Amino acid sequence: MVPQGQAPEGPGPPARYRFDDVQVDTVAHTLTRGGVPCALEPKAFAVLAMLLQHAGELVEKDELLDAVWGHRHVTPGVLTRAIAQLRAALGDDAHQPRYIHTHHALGYRFIGDLQAEGGGEAPASDAPAATLAGTASAGPTENPDAGRGGTTHAVPAPARAPDAPTARRRLAWGMLAAAGVLVLVTLMLTHGLSDPRPAVGEASVAVMPFRSLSADRGDRYFAEGLAVEMHGALAGVPGLKVAALVPGRDDDTPGDPRELGKRLGVANVLDASVRREGPRVRISARLTDTRSGFVLWSQTYDRQNSDIFSTQAEIASKVVEALMGVLPPDPPALARRLHPTSRLSAYEPYLRGLQLLQGTASTEELSEAVAHFEQALQQDPAFARAQAGICRARIRAFELTRDAGVYARAQAACLQAARLDPRLGEVHLAMGDLHRARNELDAARESYTQALQDVSLRPAAYIGLGRIEGEQGHDALALDYFDRARQLRPGDAVVHREIGYQHYLDDRLAAAIESYRVATTLEPDDAGLWSSLGGLYLADGRRADAEAAFERSLSIKPGFGALSNLGTLRFEQGDYPRAAELYARAAAMSPGDYRPVGNTADALSAIPGAAGNARSTYARAAEMAERYVAIKSGDAEAMAWLAWYRANLDEADAAREWLARARDAGTAQSEVAFLSAQVHARLGDLDLARAALADARALDVAESRIRASPVLKPLSGGSEVASQGGS
Structure with missing residues (x-):
């Protein structure tokens, strides 16, 4: 060599x-x-x-x-x-x-x-080998979109978060699967974060949200949906780097293109205004050089609404020609991407659903997205991308709520999408999410690998592959996948949320917090991200920071995640009646989720005279958790919580069996260690409880969390555990 x-x-x-x-x-x-x-x-x-x-x-x-x-x-x-x-x-x-x-x-x-x-002779067996230094380790050269897995939350990926009834997992319900190597990029101008900005690429562009100039402010979905479709189409052009979708602005102004270029590492910005009046639509598009601020190309299209697909394709072709000096390599493919349905009446509700599916959608937004996709299918029953949207939205809702009934509906939607068009990239992505949610990992990998062939879906597919590896404890491989998604979508809060969750799963709490801080900087109005960040602060013993984050989340939009996390804070402060009230409100907002129900039982068990109510609530939580684990069989934390519920129902053998299964899964070790200590203490296995507690401390479980657990407090203080029910 x-x-x-x-x-x-x-x-x-x-x-x-x-x-x-x-x-x-x-x-x-x-x-x-x-x-x-x-x-x-x-x-x-x-x-x-x-x-x-x-x-x-x-x-x-x-x-x-x-x-x-x-x-x-x-x-x-x-x-x-x-x-x-x-x-x-x-x-x-x-x-x-x-x-x-x-x-x-x-x-x-x-x-x-x-x-x-060309370029040399075919190597013989004794030919010298050329090094791959410089190119072999380079990241992907093409860019795309879609996520989440929804999620991925488009991936808006599924909102994953630490979710612990007594501490770290009662924490933040609003997070979703996963992570990547912590790289603080773009928009790190607040919170004291570092700001390593990406280098500007020549054939590169950021697609701004198209601005609606229509009299009806509610028409924004149409303009913003066109931008999402344009982003996906351009991301599929080989050799063209397309940054993550830029979040919309309340004032509808495009912003300074030079600053955008610096933040997103692109040489050009595409923005447009859209005005609809009756049967006509006017689109004024322009392409701007981010280094000089000069407009490279601009044009206004005054067309019939029915011509929207051909207009979009024409704009995309002009952008590619301006940036790369050539026409798109496959104009028909570009046009097909921008013409997903034969009926404009189906396209409008599809765009509404697509808008809601972007980023880190809440459960309410996911339900609304499903309703819009269903409306699109009423107009065009063969609209496969709308059906795939239903599938992905419902899978993300399942991952948010852990409701087994939601999974059954998601499965039906995914199978229908596959029947409509089994070759569609969005269908492969949706099926990957479906298989992953059920722990059918080989099938999930195959589906995600097929989705990679659609360049616009690669970030979401990489996120899905990363989640598979992360949930199996393959941390380095998971981080590699997430970093690929980050390279393709620099400045995307979803990717940094995934990075943070992976750090959390691997017990790197400080790194997880930093990643979520990045995500909240990128999406400061996302209630779920603030709730999750607060949950992480609480796990780290930073109660003042946690309370501020929860209050910020609730001020944006009340949600079951922030309510449950705030309940955990009150629980740790010893205000059990207030904790029980907050947990019950969270459970009412997400009735299929075992976690706030189990949290409620924990709070009730600490209130004198409420033992009977606590026991029946633990029974309900255990039943719900078992339905979830029957679907997501590899979730170590869910099995550990199930062990805790069974221990409080005095089902010692079942509790020990679930605890063993949780340990065998090999992930979320700090959470499993903490819950093992609680389960053993509750069952009177004091030596095992002390050993598990030592493991939890070695894995940096916050001392404040240990002291807040009624069943561990005597043990952590050196005295014997009193015979008591619940935590």
Whole structure:
């Protein structure tokens, strides 16, 4: 091997390779099979390039890890996953390989009949290898949209949060799955955060929310929905970097393009105004250079409402031509993306639903989105993207509320979307969310990998893949996926929320707090983010900061997450009647969620004379939690809480069994350790309770949380645990 960073002697590696019906262009980073483009993640493509450069040679695993990931101190599974993705793209069978041969415990060898095209000779078995330094570890080169998983919350991803009845998990209901390497980007101008801004790319653009000039202020959804569709279409253009959607402004002004360019790392900004009057629509669009502030292109379109799809496609083509100097590589595909339905009467409610699905939607907003998507389907029953929207909204609602009944409705919606158009990228993404929510991880991976082929959906697909790995305890791999999503959507609060939740799952509380601070800076009017941040503050023992965050959340919009978190604060302060009241209000707002019900039982158990009510409430919480765990079988925290509920119902064997299952899951270790201490203390297993409490402290569970637990307070103080019911 040539030392990394030095050029090999002689001719460089080929730019293009051909074997059978496969063509690989290492400059354009493209792979086609039978003339059809195949999507590959950047790391997988870099692995393929290295194998091709060393065709016929054994390339050791450590060499690949060093060259592609920059070091070998990553989970070995990242290489295994990259090889699996390559086999899927090439149609290669691991048991009877035609292209990639596995030397077990050693590495891999390319064994195909290789022909090089341009830029050098095909490497022989003794040819010097070119280093991949500089390109192999680069992030994705194309940008997209969609999330969440909803979620992903578009991903607006599902709102995930710490959710603990006595402490960290009673905390913040409004968070959703996951995370990534903590990178503080864009808009970090407040809260004292650092501000490493992304470098400006040449062929790059940010799509501003289109401004509505219609007399009806309620018409904003139409203009903003057009911007979302435009963003998705442009994100699918190879070679064009598209930043995350810029949040709307209350004053409807586009803002300073030069400042936007600095914050988002783009060279251009597209903004437009939309005015609808009767049967006509006027769209005035302009493309602005963010470095000079000069307008590069502008045009006004005065058309019939029925021409909206062709107008959008025309604007997109003009933008691509202005930025890249060429027409879109596939104009029909661009037009199809911007023409999702044959009926304008279906498009308008679809845009309403799409607007609500963006970002970090609340349960109320998700329900409203479903209603709009259903209205769209009434107008066009074959509108697959609207049906996929219902699926994704309901999956996100399930992840927010943990209501088993919501999952059943989500499953029905997803299956109907698959029947309408099983090839649609949004359907693959929705099915990935569905399988992941049920812990069907192999099927989820397959669906997300298929969704990656739609470039506009890649951030959401990466988030989904990251959640899978994070929930299995594969922290490094989860962070790698989330960082890919961050690179594609810089400045997106959803991605930073995912980053924060992953840090929380891996017991990095300070990093989780910092990520949520970033998210609230990016989306300062998101009530769920403030509730989740407050929950994290509370887990860290910062009660004043927690209360301020909860109050901020409730001032924006009352929600069950903030109410429950505020109840936890009152519980820790010993105000059990007030805590029970707040928990009950939260439970009424989310009647299918076991968590606020279990919290209510905890508060009642601490009130003299309320033991009977506490017991019946624990029974209800346990029944609801078991229905949830039957769907989400790998949720360690849910199983640990179920153990706690069963312990308070004096079902010792069931409590110990659920606790063992929670520990075996291997995730959320600090939460499981804390609840193990409570369960053992409640059952009178004092030695086991002390050992679990020591584990919880070693995992940085806040001492204030331990002292606030009635069942642990005597133990933490060194005295024996009194015989008492509940926490």
